[in-house]
Amino acid sequence: xxxxxxxxxxxxxxxxxxxxxxxxxxxxxxxxxxxxxxxxxxxxxxxxxxxxxxxxxxxxxxxxxxxxxxxxxxxxxxxxxxxxxxxxxxxxxxxxxxxxxxxxxxxxxxxxxxxxxxxxxxxxxxxxxxxxxxxxxxxxxxxxxxxxxxxxxxxxxxxxxxxxxxxxxxxxxxxxxxxxxxxxxxxxxxxxxxxxxxxxxxxxx
Amino acid sequence: xxxxxxxxxxxxxxxxxxxxxxxxxxxxxxxxxxxxxxxxxxxxxxxxxxxxxxxxxxxxxxxxxxxxxxxxxxxxxxxxxxxxxxxxxxxxxxxxxxxxxxxxxxxxxxxxxxxxxxxxxxxxxxxxxxxxxxxxxxxxxxxxxxxxxxxxxxxxxxxxxxxxxxxxxxxxxxxxxxxxxxxxxxxxxxxxxxxxxxxxxxxxxxxxxxxxxxxxxxxxxxxxxxxxxxxxxxxxxxxxxxxxxxxxxxxxxxxxx
Numbered sequence: 517x518x519x520x521x522x523x524x525x526x527x528x529x530x531x532x533x534x535x536x537x538x539x540x541x542x543x544x545x546x547x548x549x550x551x552x553x554x555x556x557x558x559x560x561x562x563x564x565x566x567x568x569x570x571x572x573x574x575x576x577x578x579x580x581x582x583x584x585x586x587x588x589x590x591x592x593x594x595x596x597x598x599x600x601x602x603x604x605x606x607x608x609x610x611x612x613x614x615x616x617x618x619x620x621x622x623x624x625x626x627x628x629x630x631x632x633x634x635x636x637x638x639x640x641x642x643x644x645x646x647x648x649x650x651x652x653x654x655x656x657x658x659x660x661x662x663x664x665x666x667x668x669x670x671x672x673x674x675x676x677x678x679x680x681x682x683x684x685x686x687x688x689x690x691x692x693x694x695x696x697x698x699x700x701x702x703x704x705x706x707x708x709x710x711x712x713x714x715x716x717x718x719x720x721x
Numbered sequence: 722x723x724x725x726x727x728x729x730x731x732x733x734x735x736x737x738x739x740x741x742x743x744x745x746x747x748x749x750x751x752x753x754x755x756x757x758x759x760x761x762x763x764x765x766x767x768x769x770x771x772x773x774x775x776x777x778x779x780x781x782x783x784x785x786x787x788x789x790x791x792x793x794x795x796x797x798x799x800x801x802x803x804x805x806x807x808x809x810x811x812x813x814x815x816x817x818x819x820x821x822x823x824x825x826x827x828x829x830x831x832x833x834x835x836x837x838x839x840x841x842x843x844x845x846x847x848x849x850x851x852x853x854x855x856x857x858x859x860x861x862x863x864x865x866x867x868x869x870x871x872x873x874x875x876x877x878x879x880x881x882x883x884x885x886x887x888x889x890x891x892x893x894x895x896x897x898x899x900x901x902x903x904x905x906x907x908x909x910x911x912x913x914x915x916x917x918x919x920x921x922x923x924x925x926x927x928x929x930x931x932x933x934x935x936x937x938x939x940x941x942x943x944x945x946x947x948x949x950x951x952x953x954x955x956x957x958x959x960x961x962x963x964x965x966x967x968x969x970x971x972x973x974x975x976x977x978x
Contacts, residue, residue, distance in 0.1 A: 528814075528817065530816070530817050531791065531817050534817075636842065638723075638844040639724065640766055641723055642973065660973055661973050663796070683722065706795065706797050707796075708764065711795065712795070
């Protein structure tokens with residue numbers, strides 16, 4: 517097993533790497549080199565920051581096409597975390613309309629808080645599964661809490677891509693999946709036991 | 722809904738994990754890394770880790786120690802002690818902190834709060850307020866780990882830091898800290914009602930009711946403790962069970978099997 521954490525200069529790659537190591541994986545690489553995309557068995561797209569900056573950096577570094585090849589042609593399991601999940605979308609709307617990686621059809625929009633709710637949505641909140649039989653959710657109890665820090669959310673075009681919702685700002689999609697491509701709006705690497713289990717489930721794909 | 726957090730505060734000084742009484746007479750209570758590992762298994766919701774000698778001795782933040790701690794911490798981590806510039810904050814976040822805590826530097830240079838929240842988001846910026854009541858009946862802010870008084874009144878400063886862009890306030894009654902006599906509920910109530918950002922109650926927690934009172938009656942969003950974890954058998958999980966018995970929602974992290 518070789519886990520690639522895609523490095524494009526944004527996000528807490530160190531925390532993600534440590535969490536994967538803690539799941540028992542020895543070979544975890546933080547990289548943006550072609551050869552690491554070639555021979556990895558799993559890939560993670562982390563991310564903290566703004567959608568336009570992230571896409572610009574991925575494009576500048578020539579990583580966009582590598583990610584698409586890895587996910588579409590090579591069918592390598594790909595997990596997008598937080599901003600990394602949002603980048604999987606067709607389009608982002610943060611600051612201005614912007615093309616995403618277009619790996620799961622949908623758009624990214626700002627959360628609209630209800631009265632008394634604050635943005636960014638920061639803290640531990642529950643994840644309500646829509647499809648309990650999905651292997652990504654093995655051994656995790658429905659409504660487990662995970663750690664969130666975000667102001668935008670992914671609105672998938674197809675309902676069958678939705679794995680979980682979280683009740684905040686109305687209700688937003690907190691996990692998505694389309695075949696080997698998976699997204700989590702929360703941070704499993706900061707979510708203690710439930711987060712480790714989710715990462716292990718991903719590594720078992 | 723967002724869950725009420727139970728947070729251990731870990732203070733260290735010259736490599737050792739310490740706990741004082743009234744920000745004084747520090748006792749060494751162990752090493753920091755083993756403590757971080759234990760808290761990871763105890764279902765804490767966050768950790769706040771502060772190098773208490775940094776500001777007092779005008780030292781740089783201990784980034785090496787932060788890096789080692791972040792390596793073992795799988796919940797959100799707040800790091801403080803000696804942070805006084807955007808460069809310090811950038812480095813702290815890169816090394817694995819999720820938030821930084823500032824007190825001394827924020828009072829000396831309030832603009833730092835604004836610049837930090839603009840660059841990294843307000844959720845990264847925790848302003849720590851160390852309070853002592855003066856003879857006039859008002860609470861005043863102290864810096865340099867509780868050793869130096871300032872002219873800032875706590876309530877005014879709390880409102881000010883919210884305007885400047887702080888994401889949270891870590892509120893400690895210096896004189897009660899380490900006493901396990903209970904939080905200063907009056908102080909927590911005053912500050913919680915003056916601001917709309919989350920207030921983390923700190924300083925003095927000694928029994929289970931202190932936690933639920935801080936949340937239900939005083940308006941705290943999260944509860945922090947140190948001595949109670951070092952010197953009693955009480956665990957974060959027991960605190961959560963107690964809070965649940967009072968209908969306060971805490972994190973559910975149950976994994977089957």
